[in-house]
Amino acid sequence: MEDSSPTPPPSPKDFPMQFHGSASEYFKIWIVNLALTVLTLGIYYPWAMVRTRRYFYANTELDSHRFDYLADPKKMLKGYLLIYTAIILYVLGMNNIISPFIGFIVIMALIALGPFLMAASLRFRHHNTSYRNVRFKFLGRTSDAYAVYWGYALLTYITLGIMFPIFRLKIYEYIFDNSSLGKTPFSYKGEGGPMYTIFLSALGLMIAIAAIFMTPIIVFGIFQSGNVEEGAAATDPMFFLIMGSIYLVYFIGFAFISGFIRAKTLRYNLSVLTLGYEKDVSFKSDLNVWKFVWLNFTNIFATFFSLGLLSAWAKVRATKMVLSSISVVSQQGDLGSHESVNETDQSATGEAAVDAMDFDVGF
Amino acid sequence: MTTINGKYYLAGSSDACPALLSLSQDSGVEITAFEEVLEFREPSFRVEPALGSTPRIIRFHDGSMFETSEFEKFNALEKQLGTTSFTASLIKKLEERWRSAILSVFAVIVFCILFYLYGIPLAASKIAETVPQSMRAKMSEDTMALMQKITILRETNIDDERRAELEEIFFDAISRTNLPKDEGYEYKLTFKDAPAIGKNAFALPSGEIVVTDALVEVCSDDQLRAILLHEIGHVELQHGIRSVIQDTGILIIISLAIGDANGVSSIVSALPALLAESHYSQKFEIESDTFSCKHLQQQGYNPDDLADALQILHTGTPDMPFEDLVSTHPSLKQRLENIKENTLKVSP
Ligand SMILES: [Zn+2]
Numbered sequence: 141m142e143d144s145s146p147t148p149p150p151s152p153k154d155f156p157m158q159f160h161g162s163a164s165e166y167f168k169i170w171i172v173n174l175a176l177t178v179l180t181l182g183i184y185y186p187w188a189m190v191r192t193r194r195y196f197y198a199n200t201e202l203d204s205h206r207f208d209y210l211a212d213p214k215k216m217l218k219g220y221l222l223i224y225t226a227i228i229l230y231v232l233g234m235n236n237i238i239s240p241f242i243g244f245i246v247i248m249a250l251i252a253l254g255p256f257l258m259a260a261s262l263r264f265r266h267h268n269t270s271y272r273n274v275r276f277k278f279l280g281r282t283s284d285a286y287a288v289y290w291g292y293a294l295l296t297y298i299t300l301g302i303m304f305p306i307f308r309l310k311i312y313e314y315i316f317d318n319s320s321l322g323k324t325p326f327s328y329k330g331e332g333g334p335m336y337t338i339f340l341s342a343l344g345l346m347i348a349i350a351a352i353f354m355t356p357i358i359v360f361g362i363f364q365s366g367n368v369e370e371g372a373a374a375t376d377p378m379f380f381l382i383m384g385s386i387y388l389v390y391f392i393g394f395a396f397i398s399g400f401i402r403a404k405t406l407r408y409n410l411s412v413l414t415l416g417y418e419k420d421v422s423f424k425s426d427l428n429v430w431k432f433v434w435l436n437f438t439n440i441f442a443t444f445f446s447l448g449l450l451s452a453w454a455k456v457r458a459t460k461m462v463l464s465s466i467s468v469v470s471q472q473g474d475l476g477s478h479e480s481v482n483e484t485d486q487s488a489t490g491e492a493a494v495d496a497m498d499f500d501v502g503f
Numbered sequence: 504m505t506t507i508n509g510k511y512y513l514a515g516s517s518d519a520c521p522a523l524l525s526l527s528q529d530s531g532v533e534i535t536a537f538e539e540v541l542e543f544r545e546p547s548f549r550v551e552p553a554l555g556s557t558p559r560i561i562r563f564h565d566g567s568m569f570e571t572s573e574f575e576k577f578n579a580l581e582k583q584l585g586t587t588s589f590t591a592s593l594i595k596k597l598e599e600r601w602r603s604a605i606l607s608v609f610a611v612i613v614f615c616i617l618f619y620l621y622g623i624p625l626a627a628s629k630i631a632e633t634v635p636q637s638m639r640a641k642m643s644e645d646t647m648a649l650m651q652k653i654t655i656l657r658e659t660n661i662d663d664e665r666r667a668e669l670e671e672i673f674f675d676a677i678s679r680t681n682l683p684k685d686e687g688y689e690y691k692l693t694f695k696d697a698p699a700i701g702k703n704a705f706a707l708p709s710g711e712i713v714v715t716d717a718l719v720e721v722c723s724d725d726q727l728r729a730i731l732l733h734e735i736g737h738v739e740l741q742h743g744i745r746s747v748i749q750d751t752g753i754l755i756i757i758s759l760a761i762g763d764a765n766g767v768s769s770i771v772s773a774l775p776a777l778l779a780e781s782h783y784s785q786k787f788e789i790e791s792d793t794f795s796c797k798h799l800q801q802q803g804y805n806p807d808d809l810a811d812a813l814q815i816l817h818t819g820t821p822d823m824p825f826e827d828l829v830s831t832h833p834s835l836k837q838r839l840e841n842i843k844e845n846t847l848k849v850s851p
Contacts, residue, residue, distance in 0.1 A: 165555045168604040172597045175607035178614050198557035231755050273512035478517040
């Protein structure tokens with residue numbers, strides 16, 4: 141593998157990412173694991189989760205080497221049980237079935253521990269992801285997680301959302317800048333300007349969608365409300381029709397905007413990400429934003445109307461489009477040699493927590 | 504002897520080279536890589552369970568690993584090694600076949616239906632039994648406050664004399680049901696003028712029963728007794744608390760189940776939750792009708808009064824769209840049939 145002969149300066153080379161997963165194969169794996177999870181009342185879930193996630197990692201190829209996911213389900217089970225208990229206590233408390241005070245304490249504990257769990261989750265996830273037999277590593281400090289997830293969240297709240305793009309930027313910075321492949325560090329040089337461009341255009345789109353769809357509904361609603369007797373509004377068929385339309389617009393808008401933001405941030409984040417001490421490995425994605433928006437849109441509808449059955453197909457389809465848009469560019473002409481770090485296994489509670497609480501991490 | 508082509512990854516670095524894998528003399532494995540032959544015996548290596556058509560992997564105790572895509576040869580070698588666990592090969596077989604995939608779809612559906620029809624209601628009634636009266640009172644207060652917000656509940660216009668008469672009917676009906684007294688319900692009859700909900704009555708978990716002026720005006724005493732017994736049925740059978748617990752359970756399960764379908768969850772979960780709630784409450788209405796029927800007959804009254812009262816109530820409720828799908832009350836026809844059935848059952 142090592143080539144030490146004094147050759148002329150190497151020319152940059154592109155390494156495209158490839159995804160080999162197939163929708164039908166993944167569907168079978170997913171549904172069997174889902175059935176096992178349901179029949180064991182959820183106990184099997186960590187095994188199913190590791191297996192389905194590993195399917196995606198092990199089918200991802202870069203420079204003819206595969207990625208891998210190495211997490212131990214047994215370690216995650218404890219974390220999941222803990223988090224599920226917390227969620228159940230919270231929901232029961234909020235519905236007055238047990239003392240609301242217990243629910244309150246649980247949610248306060250989750251909020252207090254949130255950044256800690258986030259950092260723990262990233263450590264666990266990175267530690268269990270490998271490429272060419274080298275594990276990734278996450279070096280972010282827990283105190284920095286508090287600064288980002290509490291500090292910037294608070295700032296966003298105080299400024300009525302104006303700081304939101306900066307909040308997102310700080311999250312990406314925290315995740316990417318603290319990542320490494322073995323001992324080789326990633327570095328992330330994102331800036332506020334482009335982030336604002338992404339979120340402001342998303343906001344513009346949202347307003348446009350709302351204007352196009354909502355105007356007729358509102359006009360219709362005002363027109364109709366003249367005919368409705370006082371007090372009868374809640375049971376009036378018109379009320380249902382209007383609520384239904386608002387719901388549908390929200391659904392369409394959500395499907396549209398979420399795809400737009402994901403595609404735009406992916407493209408931007410990869411363009412400012414590098415790997416290596418010399419930053420000689422860079423990344424790029426030529427993901428077509430509108431194609432991805434359409435794919436995301438159709439995926440959400442297909443999943444919804446198939447009652448979840450098509451979610452396996454949707455996931456493979458999205459992964460294929462995203463991964464095949466990414467390529468890794470090396471100034472040296474190869475992806476370099478990476479040394480791994482010796483370390484003990486990471487706790488899985490954070491991973492389980494973040495997974496259960498449905499956080500949106502990175503891409 | 505078969506040899507398998509693959510890649511050997513060194514421990515501690517990303518270096519890899521083409522390698523050959525074969526069985527060694529003493530039922531271990533042999534790797535030929537970097538112009539060397541390395542031998543591993545159990546338990547110094549571990550075969551990663553097969554997963555779809557992803558490359559097969561053997562991990563060695565020193566942190567190195569071998570990877571190959573020559574599946575057939577590798578499967579043969581795996582068989583000879585005899586390292587595959589029964590569960591791993593079973594799961595792999597299940598994951599490969601369409602037959603088991605289709606079976607899984609059915610298993611999930613059937614399990615969900617059974618759990619929904621029997622599991623959740625059973626758990627809810629067990630939990631409901633442990634709820635003390637103090638908490639039932641608190642829940643009732645919250646419900647009244649919520650009712651006050653969405654509909655207008657005004658002071659009643661019914662005079663004291665008539666109210667006293669109806670209260671007598673109410674407490675007479677309760678005392679003659681001979682129900683266990685240790686449940687601790689604090690029965691109370693409240694009158695409200697509430698044009699928004701028309702001719703109506705509802706029961707709160709604490710034992711408080713609310714009737715609207717409109718209902719009192721159109722029903723006879725016997726019909727009111729039938730309705731009150733129906734509401735007492737809701738209290739005694741703990742329908743209020745059970746429905747809250749059931750709704751919560753459905754919500755927990757749905758949110759846990761599609762929690763990782765990021766974002767879609769909140770939208771997708773609302774609809775099944777709504778449908779589930781409506782099914783449970785229809786069942787409760789029928790149960791309460793049966794309760795009322797049984798006690799009317801025991802106390803020497805005619806269950807036809809309940810049937811008549813229901814018909815009066817029904818003409819007053821505004822027709823909602825999608826009536827059969829999401830409306831709280833089951834169809835009148837269904838309820839009248841249930842009353843007839845229960846009448847025949849008790850009286851000879
Ligand atoms: Zn009822």
